[in-house]
Amino acid sequence: MIPIIIGVTGLPSAGKGVFCDIARNHYGFKQIVMGDVIRRECKKRGLPVTRESSNIVMIELRKERGANAIALVTLEWIDNLIQKDVKLILIDGIRSLSEVxxxxxxxxxxxLIAVHASQQTRLHRAMNRRRKDDAFSKEAFLERDKIELDIGIGDVVAKSEILISSETSISKTKKQFKEALEFILKQNKIEIEV
Structure with a gap:
């Protein structure tokens, strides 16, 4: 069987984490987080692993090594999983067309799957969940959106093969996520009991 690889994209607080949780916990996908490449690079450079330093390193890596620098490291991680006979792989955090x-x-x-929610919905989620990498003010949130959009995440969302809106209730959104995953698995003639 050829490995099934799903790339997940979307702006911060759109619902990518919930999608990835479902893919891992209900369908057995192994997850690779592209942000881990950046966090590892922050540590190599002796920087604290904060949202600010991660943004700087993300931009610097792309300038130093090309727009697909983070994807190239991710390829190595994917290939390691494939060598271990992993057949269901999830790439979390695709941000540019060159990565796609x-x-x-x-x-x-x-x-490529995109998870979308309005800016207002995403801001509300970020302020309520208070995850350590979330922006803690509207200004910081908007700045993070600007950085993501400057890198090209809007183009990636537009290019996605499946676009899922997470504006509805969490139960409806989870149902849509499961339907998308089951569609992909069915296309590849894979049956998984959930």
Whole structure:
């Protein structure tokens, strides 16, 4: 069986984490978080792993090594999983078209899914959940959105093969996530009991 690789994109607080939790916990996907590449690089550079230093390193890596620098490291991690015979792989945090092109060129069974929510909904979620990498003010939230959009995440969302709105209730959103995953698995003739 050719590995099934799903890339997940979306702006902060759109609901990607919930999607990834469902893919891992209900369907057995192994998750690779592209942000881990950046966090590892922060540590290598002796920087604290904060949202601010991560943003700086993310931009610097792309300037130093090309727009797909983070994807190239991620490829190594994916290939390690494939060598261990992992067949269901999830890439969390795709942000640029060059990353999409890198994954599409490398894996014939790559599907891009975008999770979308309005800016108002995402801001509300970020303020309420208070995760350590969330912005804690409206200004910081908008700045983070600007950085993500400058990198090209809007183009990635537009290019996605499946777009899921997470504006509805959590139960309806989870149902949509499961339907999308089951659609991809069914396309690849994989049956998984959930």
């Amino acid at each position: 092109e890198t994954f599409t060129a490398s894996y014939e069974n790559f599907t």
